[in-house]
Amino acid sequence: MRLSRFFMPILKENPKEAEIVSHRLMLRAGMIRQQSQGIYSWLPIGKKVLDKVNNIIREEQNRAGAIELLMPTLQSAELWQESGRYDAYGKEMLRIKDRQDRPMLYGPTNEEMVTDIFRSYVKSYKNLPLNLYHIQLKFRDEIRPRFGTMRSREFMMKDAYSFDLTREGAEHSYNKMFTAYLRTFDRLGLRAIPMRADTGPIGGNLSHEFIILADTGESEVFCHKDFVNFDIPAENTDFDSVDGLKSIFDKWTSLYAATSEMHDEATFNAIPEAERLSARGIEVGHIFYFGTKYSEPMGAKVQGPDGKEHFVHMGSYGIGPTRLVPAIIEASHDENGIIWPESVAPFDVVVINMKAGDEACDDTCELIYAALTKAGKDVLYDDTDDRAGTKFATADLIGVPYQIIAGPRAVANGEVEVKDRKTGARETMTIEAAINRFVA
Template sequence: MNAGLGGSLHPLAGTSRALFKGSSGLHYVVEAAEANVISPESVDSANSPVLEPVMRLSRFFMPILKENPKEAEIVSHRLMLRTGMIRQQSAGIYTWLPLGKRVLDKVNAVIREEQNRSGAIELLMPTLQSAELWQESGRYDAYGKEMLRIKDRQDRPMLYGPTNEEMITDIFRSYVKSYRNLPLNLYHIQLKFRDEIRPRFGTMRSREFLMKDAYSFDLDRAGAEHAYKRMFAAYLRTFDRLGLRAIPMRADTGPIGGNLSHEFIILADTGESEVFCHKDFLGFDIPGEDTNFDDVASMNAIFEKWTSRYAATSEMHEEAAFDAIPEGERLSARGIEVGHIFYFGTKYSEAMGAKVLGPDGKEHTVHMGSYGIGPTRLVPAIIEASHDDNGIIWPKGIAPFDIVVINMKTGDDACDTACGRLYSDLGKAGFDVLLDDTDERAGGKFATADIIGVPVQVIVGPRSIANGEVEVKDRKTGARETMTVEAAINKLVAAR
């Protein structure tokens, strides 16, 4: 049989594909001119064709559990353990295994894109901080036992940062001296540690967690409020792209401080917070990709629309105001906090001397805001909002893989050939593809594909491929459609 995968089925004539195992143990798709003969021995030679690693399920580290873990109290925790996304190392501390890391990376990519779009600039601050900065701000003794305090070998007090207001203020005051350098918004994505009394629900409420923290600096309150509204709009876009309807709710500022704060809450039965809001939030339009974050009027309009209806967490709830809403338009539910933004004025800049020379030639204490999203909390929140009895249903764009090609009879020439072609062509179109080449029974293969939540399954069996056809299944709807290999590729690419 011709070693080429695709042959006349492929619209791009003149190339052929084959799957070989290299000396490293990885499998590859090999492309070369049809006139050439490709042998396994040529794969590792100095003059071999370009090699593309194949993500094979048989070699992917994904320790799926057959039984539900007893310690898992909510759906997301159970499914993250079952699918081998995470492993608990100690109370509230987790390793993100390969499947989970792929999802986490994609969530971070969406967050990063929307932060950049809004005008924020990325940096990276360390996890360990000097206690001196926190003593300077007055929060070192006030923060409580959640802060992990340590000492280095010189007996200097240090801490594992639970947040970064002090450090970012120190960075700002060291370099920015003029109003001409404002406005400024700096963010990073970094691990944090808070010694929770009772960590629970997996990475939903853990002690070590990943956070995106952004910090804005402005000359006056008007500028700071515009920065706040920019982040407000950016958060609406971020959560929407992650498949979530997040409702901004008035919230307590807590130990961060300040006098303006909103939590972004998604509704979920397993949420820890009780929330109250108007049902109109469920139908509000999300700011578009062409949103002009520099335009004050646009930001004001978005903010006013999304704060014009009643919405509050239980801590800020006003019974009389909620009761004034017509009964059919009220919504009381449980919710999960997925983001929190604060305007705290000059609380930290005053204490730490963060000042700039203004246009009037005088020194001005800058106004600040902080804006947090927890990616390691977002992942289970997405699962809570999107799952069924068979497993996770990932929104497109953040699934660990976009498509899983299921080979129903690994070792069968026709099935292997079709799978190789599907993998190669879909990969070239920009999809993340997983090839299930295991020797599991059909039921096991389908159960694996369902529980890990890959949005599209392409099923290649010996009977259907004998007719040049495969089956395409939509994980979310369960809809199945039989079509030719060519049609499957074209349809998936067109829908991208």
């Protein structure tokens, strides 16, 4: 993509409304624009990052055996009245009526709807276990939306819902998602700690939040310091292995980690003081097992191997992609801007033409741009006539992992400079070597 033809409205000054680093940098980098309180448009460069985050989430959900569908954002109030949550949910639910005066709502979550889909088609235990997920916009009318897309009213959510015949089966489904979440956050360049958590309006008696430690986080958390030493499950993890996934779950939960709602002071104080960590964090995922909380009132049951009908055991599993993007920025930035992990960067590399209009610089940049694009790399080519300082500032701000810099003096020697955005390291190499570094 040529920068001269791309839509990326960079802001030179820090927006006054931005309270935290991620909100400030997302606005300055032209990733988002606020449309009303707590509601944002995702501009092209922000959308590219969001899509990459969603793709990683999707790959790990599929790897764990979940099956993707897509449910509507608007839901009938009748389903929520069946479950008993319509009146209990609170003012965060946006309630509306259609032209026939039927009560509707903009879904804050999808337990009721997915349970309705399940009960309409699944009648036998032979079709279990089943896990259905989607990635969809949701709405919760937060009393105080803040921090940009970190805590917005409209947001994107990956929510998955598991169905099992027994509690034992449901716990295995829970462990599948637990393991998939560890892998997902690791691929996003994040260290997310699973902490025992309150189930809130979702319900149930088993729940974990995945928390990224950050000073700007709204969650107060308590955990054992050794969490930084735990290995992430491998790509070839056998998600059908009950014992294997239970060992992963037991290993990660053997050390103390809890949100403030579940914090046990006595247990925490029993940990040697040098090994305790109390901090603030950002919630980026939440998983629940809630048994038959929804299946019983909504009649979601199957015939078991004993010939009798059984209410299915359920769980739900959420990840917020539109919250993950700013969380990644909070965890990875410097005074010059964002430092994206390669897995979610909007572009793989930015080619910077230091003297647009100079024939040698133009030819060199065109050669590199064409070669990398042909090799399947997502390349941003800064072909603008901006000053060098502006080009460097833009490249650092948007956080592309690598910069290939072509200036008249270097090009005259058949060379370019390659900069690593994360480390700041610069290396001069031949034009051919620079191309081969990224296409080999």
